[in-house]
Amino acid sequence: xxxxxxxxxxxxxxxxxxxxxxxxxxxxxxxxxxxxxxxxxxxxxxxxxxxxxxxxxxxxxxxxxxxxxxxxxxxxxxxxxxxxxxxxxxxxxxxxxxxxxxxxxxxxxxxxxxxxxxxxxxxxxxxxxxxxxxxxxxxxxxxxxxxxxxxxxxxxxxxxxxxxxxxxxxxxxxxxxxxxxxxxxxxxxxxxxxxxxxxxxxxxxxxxxxxxxxxxxxxxxxxxxxxxxxxxxxxxxxxxxxxxxxxxxxxxxxxxxxxxxxxxxxxxxxxxxxxxxxxxxxxxxxxxxxxxxxxxxxxxxxxxxxxxxxxxxxxxxxxxxxxxxxxxxxxxxxxxxxxxxxxxxxxxxxxxxxxxxxxxxxxxxxxxxxxxxxxxxxxxxxxxxxxxxxxxxxxxxxxxxxxxxxxxxxxxxxxxxxxxxxxxxxxxxxxxxxxxxxxxxxxxxxxxxxxxxxxxxxxxxxxxxxxxxxxxxxxxxxxxxxxxxxxxxxxxxxxxxxxxxxxxxxxxxxxxxxxxxxxxxxxxxxxxxxxxxxxxxxxxxxxxxxxxxxxxxxxxxxxxxxxxxxxxxxxxxxxxxxxxxxxxxxxxxxxxxxxxxxxxxxxxxxxxxxxxxxx
Amino acid sequence: xxxxxxxxxxxxxxxxxxxxxxxxxxxxxxxxxxxxxxxxxxxxxxxxxxxxxxxxxxxxxxxxxxxxxxxxxxxxxxxxxxxxxxxxxxxxxxxxxxxxxxxxxxxxxxxxxxxxxxxxxxxxxxxxxxxxxxxxxxxxxxxxxxxxxxxxxxxxxxxxxxxxxxxxxxxxxxxxxxxxxxxxxxxxxxxxxxxxxxxxxxxxxxxxxxxxxxxxxxxxxxxxxxxxxxxxxxxxxxxxxxxxxxxxxxxxxxxxxxxxxxxxxxxxxxxxxxxxxxxxxxxxxxxxxxxxxxxxxxxxxxxxxxxxxxxxxxxxxxxxxxxxxxxxxxxxxxxx
Numbered sequence: 001x002x003x004x005x006x007x008x009x010x011x012x013x014x015x016x017x018x019x020x021x022x023x024x025x026x027x028x029x030x031x032x033x034x035x036x037x038x039x040x041x042x043x044x045x046x047x048x049x050x051x052x053x054x055x056x057x058x059x060x061x062x063x064x065x066x067x068x069x070x071x072x073x074x075x076x077x078x079x080x081x082x083x084x085x086x087x088x089x090x091x092x093x094x095x096x097x098x099x100x101x102x103x104x105x106x107x108x109x110x111x112x113x114x115x116x117x118x119x120x121x122x123x124x125x126x127x128x129x130x131x132x133x134x135x136x137x138x139x140x141x142x143x144x145x146x147x148x149x150x151x152x153x154x155x156x157x158x159x160x161x162x163x164x165x166x167x168x169x170x171x172x173x174x175x176x177x178x179x180x181x182x183x184x185x186x187x188x189x190x191x192x193x194x195x196x197x198x199x200x201x202x203x204x205x206x207x208x209x210x211x212x213x214x215x216x217x218x219x220x221x222x223x224x225x226x227x228x229x230x231x232x233x234x235x236x237x238x239x240x241x242x243x244x245x246x247x248x249x250x251x252x253x254x255x256x257x258x259x260x261x262x263x264x265x266x267x268x269x270x271x272x273x274x275x276x277x278x279x280x281x282x283x284x285x286x287x288x289x290x291x292x293x294x295x296x297x298x299x300x301x302x303x304x305x306x307x308x309x310x311x312x313x314x315x316x317x318x319x320x321x322x323x324x325x326x327x328x329x330x331x332x333x334x335x336x337x338x339x340x341x342x343x344x345x346x347x348x349x350x351x352x353x354x355x356x357x358x359x360x361x362x363x364x365x366x367x368x369x370x371x372x373x374x375x376x377x378x379x380x381x382x383x384x385x386x387x388x389x390x391x392x393x394x395x396x397x398x399x400x401x402x403x404x405x406x407x408x409x410x411x412x413x414x415x416x417x418x419x420x421x422x423x424x425x426x427x428x429x430x431x432x433x434x435x436x437x438x439x440x441x442x443x444x445x446x447x448x449x450x451x452x453x454x455x456x457x458x459x460x461x462x463x464x465x466x467x468x469x470x471x472x473x474x475x476x477x478x479x480x481x482x483x484x485x486x487x488x489x490x491x492x493x494x495x496x497x498x499x500x501x502x503x504x505x506x507x508x509x510x511x512x513x514x515x516x517x518x519x520x521x522x523x524x525x526x527x528x529x530x531x532x533x534x535x536x537x538x539x540x541x542x543x544x545x546x547x548x549x550x551x552x553x554x555x556x557x558x559x560x561x562x563x564x565x566x567x568x569x570x571x572x573x574x575x576x577x578x579x580x581x582x583x584x585x586x587x588x589x590x591x592x593x594x595x596x597x598x599x600x601x602x603x604x605x606x607x608x609x610x611x612x613x614x615x
Numbered sequence: 616x617x618x619x620x621x622x623x624x625x626x627x628x629x630x631x632x633x634x635x636x637x638x639x640x641x642x643x644x645x646x647x648x649x650x651x652x653x654x655x656x657x658x659x660x661x662x663x664x665x666x667x668x669x670x671x672x673x674x675x676x677x678x679x680x681x682x683x684x685x686x687x688x689x690x691x692x693x694x695x696x697x698x699x700x701x702x703x704x705x706x707x708x709x710x711x712x713x714x715x716x717x718x719x720x721x722x723x724x725x726x727x728x729x730x731x732x733x734x735x736x737x738x739x740x741x742x743x744x745x746x747x748x749x750x751x752x753x754x755x756x757x758x759x760x761x762x763x764x765x766x767x768x769x770x771x772x773x774x775x776x777x778x779x780x781x782x783x784x785x786x787x788x789x790x791x792x793x794x795x796x797x798x799x800x801x802x803x804x805x806x807x808x809x810x811x812x813x814x815x816x817x818x819x820x821x822x823x824x825x826x827x828x829x830x831x832x833x834x835x836x837x838x839x840x841x842x843x844x845x846x847x848x849x850x851x852x853x854x855x856x857x858x859x860x861x862x863x864x865x866x867x868x869x870x871x872x873x874x875x876x877x878x879x880x881x882x883x884x885x886x887x888x889x890x891x892x893x894x895x896x897x898x899x900x901x902x903x904x905x906x907x908x909x910x911x912x913x914x915x916x917x918x919x920x921x922x923x924x925x926x927x928x929x930x931x932x933x934x935x936x937x938x939x940x941x942x943x944x945x946x947x948x949x950x951x
Contacts, residue, residue: 035867038860039860039867042860042861043860047617047881048877048881051881051884051885051888052884054884054885054888054892055884055887055888055891057888057892058887058888058889058890058891058892058893059891059892061892061893062891062892062893062894065893065894066689066894069689069693069708069894070689070692070693070696070705071693071696071702071704071705072692110871268701268703271701272701275673275701287731288733291731291733291734295666297665297666298664298666300737301666301670301733301734301737304733304736304737305733308733
């Protein structure tokens with residue numbers, strides 16, 4: 001039985017007629033092969049037309065680059081657009097004129113190709129057909145050139161530009177001609193289309209996100225440039241309610257220096273403030289001091305500024321601070337103290353801030369405490385002063401006050417500042433006793449340590465974590481070795497795990513070892529041995545210094561060790577020195593001393609008696 | 616890719632002058648590669664020193680704003696914006712641009728415009744180091760700069776290249792066209808044309824370009840002159856080219872013959888586009904020198920053609936230009 005469907009039959013006949021018409025070509029003419037068309041394209045646009053297009057675009061390109069140099073975004077975009085339009089115009093003109101006049105571009109001529117009208121096959125396209133063809137040809141590039149794949153899919157190898165203009169590209173050379181696409185070409189086109197579609201979707205998403213991110217960054221950057229004066233917003237805001245200094249309104253630079261001392265202002269902002277011409281006129285020494293900080297990465301010019309300050313006025317506070325900086329660079333503690341002592345007690349805020357900062361770093365908390373009252377209660381300074389107070393009070397053995405302020409500091413601070421402060425305070429707690437591991441600062445530190453990537457790459461957090469490991473059996477030191485850690489602390493941790501006395505002693509003696517680690521290493525040595533050949537050098541070194549929480553802790557360990565080994569003379573020396581620097585109220589820290597002793601003073605008195613008895 | 620493939624290429628016997636010039640260039644670049652690196656490194660270190668470029672940029676910005684009319688408006692606009700907004704990026708760009716300006720180096724130290732004296736003193740010291748290092752560089756001494764050239768440097772600059780890429784790109788083209796030209800005009804002719812084109816290129820560069828501190832070096836001017844003269848002599852003659860159209864199939868690689876005027880027009884247009892499209896401040900290629908060399912080649916070619924025409928008009932016997940056998944042929948491509 002035959003099912004006779006007229007509709008289907010009509011459709012099939014229509015398609016057959018279309019196919020016959022499409023395949024009908026005059027003698028000696030064939031369709032141009034895709035490779036020949038590609039080759040003609042290369043010759044046309046990479047050899048012949050390119051220099052002309054570049055020449056016509058060059059004036060705009062130049063203006064665009066000049067606009068880019070001066071950061072004129074609008075002009076850059078305008079010239080960029082004009083450049084693109086001129087380039088397009090050149091390409092379209094090239095195609096249109098050659099196709100209209102000669103029926104082929106030079107590249108097509110080289111490969112024996114011609115663009116002919118579809119139905120007549122022996123006439124060139126008209127001007128309008130050539131123009132339309134060229135415009136569509138260019139337009140297809142904006143679609144990632146995908147429509148060009150039709151040369152391998154369309155039965156007459158006609159992409160959109162040929163379809164629009166009713167043209168077809170044929171070959172005048174029989175041997176180089178081609179027939180309709182075969183199934184392999186069609187399959188290739190389909191694979192290409194799907195692959196490109198996939199990449200386009202993913203690529204579009206990635207590009208979109210990147211553009212958003214770039215736009216956000218350039219907006220933030222342009223906000224940072226500030227107002228027409230190029231100065232900093234942070235200084236503007238702080239100046240609104242900054243108190244008078246020495247009865248006068250402070251200068252912008254003075255406030256900027258104060259904020260820089262607290263770490264709330266970066267070098268670029270400080271530079272912007274110091275480049276204000278008024279800064280140089282009103283207070284040249286201060287401007288030079290600021291510049292020495294701005295150029296701190298280049299020691300040569302930084303030192304020149306410091307030298308210049310004292311030439312201007314050798315009695316100014318800025319000159320004394322310059323000499324302090326010089327002393328710190330040379331590790332000349334005597335010079336540092338000498339120059340600090342010359343600073344006016346009611347000196348400007350930024351000087352007091354610098355003094356506090358340096359003395360905390362030197363662990364001279366008593367000296368730091370002298371400057372606290374010079375600092376006004378200003379919101380910009382809170383982030384610095386609250387943690388600083390906590391450290392100073394701790395150093396002065398006002399433990400409970402320090403803990404209270406530390407809690408406030410931990411609530412106030414964020415991110416890395418919080419981590420740094422928590423690690424400092426936790427370390428200080430552990431220095432007193434391992435029970436400090438349960439303090440709030442140690443709890444906060446442990447939480448942040450796990451949360452922040454690379455937290456242990458900094459020295460203080462790494463050292464604190466190591467100390468926790470030493471105190472708390474659950475948090476073993478060996479667990480640390482698998483983490484990213486500051487290299488100096490890692491080296492010390494390895495020695496701690498091995499517990500090799502000789503290696504520890506060598507490490508302690510090494511001049512390259514950081515002083516913060518030296519006292520820790522010394523404590524480890526004291527735990528492992530009572531031999532005098534190890535302990536005596538440690539004691540002599542300790543006696544030659546006199547500052548720092550770790551120094552004090554080491555002193556207590558030395559005192560305990562000497563008492564335990566009945567080395568009364570040494571114990572007396574250590575004890576008496578400790579008493580000079582430790583307040584008598586610091587009894588709690590000394591409860592690790594032998595029983596029935598309430599204070600260091602009593603223990604030292606007992607040691608004195610033992611020594612006299614020995615004599 | 617398409618390159619001329621002419622007669623005489625790779626033959627020392629047929630083109631001794633061309634090959635001698637090539638070997639001299641090769642010797643110079645090898646010599647400089649051994650002698651120059653330390654100074655080059657010092658200069659690069661200074662250029663990378665952010666403090667130096669920042670301070671120099673700031674001083675240059677003040678300098679530009681105080682030299683009314685001397686600098687392009689783009690410089691003045693950039694300097695004003697840099698100082699007003701304290702823009703680190705613009706100041707750095709100005710600092711780099713200042714390194715191309717000998718006038719600035721010679722006059723800025725005497726100019727007082729309220730810049731921090733400590734900064735200025737430091738910059739003068741560093742700028743002195745920069746100038747001393749630069750002046751001690753052999754490639755600088757051999758090159759041509761606006762304030763510092765001699766009769767000898769008009770010759771020596773043609774044999775000095777900045778790097779191997781510069782050298783290879785120039786010498787490849789020089790060998791291709793130089794050997795063919797030498798077959799036509801002889802070794803002495805090639806030598807004269809090459810050196811004269813180089814000299815005219817340098818003159819053009821000095822007259823047109825405003826860069827005073829960066830020396831002109833390279834054989835591009837001479838090469839441009841050689842190419843131009845070749846094209847003038849073989850204007851309508853089909854010149855063999857080897858081509859490869861990135862399709863590894865018969866018909867898409869091989870030889871094709873194109874008239875020399877195509878080469879000339881494309882070469883000139885490329886240089887013109889480069890000259891027009893590149894701001895002076897940013898240029899690394901001296902397009903003006905190329906154009907000067909091309910002008911010289913055209914002039915020599917026209918003079919030669921003029922003399923030939925005059926002699927032919929007077930009825931004298933004039934020998935035809937050697938067609939070189941494989942060099943000539945039909946203009947259309949010979950595709951298989």
